[in-house]
Amino acid sequence: MRAVVMHAPGDVRVDTLDKPTIVEPTDAIIRVTAACICGSDLWPFRGIEEVNQPTPMGHEYIGVVDEVGDEVGDIEVGDFVVGSFVASDNTCEICQAGFQSRCIHQVMMGSIGTQADYARIPLADGTLVKVFGEPTPEQTRSLLAASDVLGTGWFAAVAAEAGPGKSVAVVGDGAVGLLAILAAKQLGADRIIAMSRHADRQALAKKFGATDIVEERGKVGVAKIKELTGGYGAHSTVEAVGTQESMLQAIGATRPGGHVGYVGVSHGVELDGLDLFFATVSLLGGPAPVRRFLPELVDLIMTDQIDPGIVFDLEVPIEDAAEGYKAMDERRATKVLLTL
């Protein structure tokens, strides 16, 4: 089968690999119908994370179940499914509390790779959500977004306690930040301030529900957020980048007693304890428990209440995956969909 493999920073190829097989009786094999390139795939692409060996890429996916292990009960061959980037049993206490991304049996899908014709999905019953009905092309793209960027943005907005009566600041205008805006809007936030300096992303931010745009960064950006929120700072702030600057910007933009939801994978972030102490904000973040939100998100998508799929601004066949990586790396594309 075809599979995207990173051989070194900047060196992404489509190799021919063996089709995966059932390893555990709780596995399913899916035929991937669409996958995508994630902002986090750019860390190794840019050499910020090491690439020690040829590595199959991808952790977002939708597809059709091709085969199931003996202990798979709910998911059946032929089902059209979506799952998150973390496989989870959905039964342990951590999953039951809504933190499936930290399931005690978790398997990171990035360690398997879903930018491929087929993918093995561990813990299929706990991981996969069946989609009923026949999705339109638009719905299909949105379902793929739900697999990570929408689910992650949604978690960030929930972790930041976005809701009615709240002002929400969003740091980061990548796909996750943009979809956190959609989530905040859906959750009923009054005011949504997007921090962005790219015209195309500002336009999408407004489309998703941003009421204000702040182009400034750092301390000036923080001051601007305070100015827009009565001097207090935002009630809720989403951090969707993962750098020291973005994290301090998010904490600084939040009023005492407010909430920061951070989902940018941290790279070089160090938080000073005393600064954090006197910030007096709630911090919750980490790998998003997308599985918690998937049934609701699938429903919102299949009833056309949300349209997160418009975040994909480039679509390429899997053979051209390298071009997709380059386009995202060079910021020519916000989010790339791979067709199979």
Add this chain to the structure above:
Amino acid sequence: MRAVVMHAPGDVRVDTLDKPTIVEPTDAIIRVTAACICGSDLWPFRGIEEVNQPTPMGHEYIGVVDEVGDEVGDIEVGDFVVGSFVASDNTCEICQAGFQSRCIHQVMMGSIGTQADYARIPLADGTLVKVFGEPTPEQTRSLLAASDVLGTGWFAAVAAEAGPGKSVAVVGDGAVGLLAILAAKQLGADRIIAMSRHADRQALAKKFGATDIVEERGKVGVAKIKELTGGYGAHSTVEAVGTQESMLQAIGATRPGGHVGYVGVSHGVELDGLDLFFATVSLLGGPAPVRRFLPELVDLIMTDQIDPGIVFDLEVPIEDAAEGYKAMDERRATKVLLTL
């Protein structure tokens, strides 16, 4: 009037200072009837915080209102009152959201000093809570505890979301940690694990509601907490020390999706962003908004539902304040009450 003044690390004296006067029309002057020495007073006493000039000490207090400014309305001369270690207007959006310790007009009482015969209380209407009825000696000690250590422990337990069905771990067996145990018990927690290696404090922890004691620290302590909580870690963890070790112990002891309430004033704490990301716990801490809880705490104390005052294990007249500081520094006392 008599006032405790720190001249240098280890050098605490009782000096004669002028009686304070009304500065702002929102001020009150109280005659302090009891004050105490705080664990945080030990940082400068031990030279970990600098002492650049003779510094009036103390931020915990109960007393009788002696004089009020022209704009004070609710508080009257003769009222018996308790207040928190942060003066706050109790009307700004931050106060109204329950974070009075970060009021936009906040004044730290430590910058004024309450280990003295009299103290100026800024923003008296917002800061002070009137106590109705005649407190017994036991209730008086408990009211004094409410001013900081009880209120701070209570906030930590609330920030950690202690409650029914929850396992709560408490890092730190000083007065705040011990009273966080009382708070967790009062909030309905099922299991309360005190991390302590001092027999006298273990006894008090059990008296306040601890169901388990863990003497181990660091990674071994964390492993022990996991062992006691089905392998998952505590739902809720209170951090009441403020060191790197205690903070990492608290985060490590908490299950993914759990909550850490941290109230130990950070000294040298640096949190690695990626470790925090993958811990996937909620962090909320800082100077406790004691004022939020004071009316409820006063009520619980005056109706004898809680007895936090037993945390005081040494009582000395203000003239012997130096001995009180030494006793706490040498861990001969957990919490010292100063009589006036």
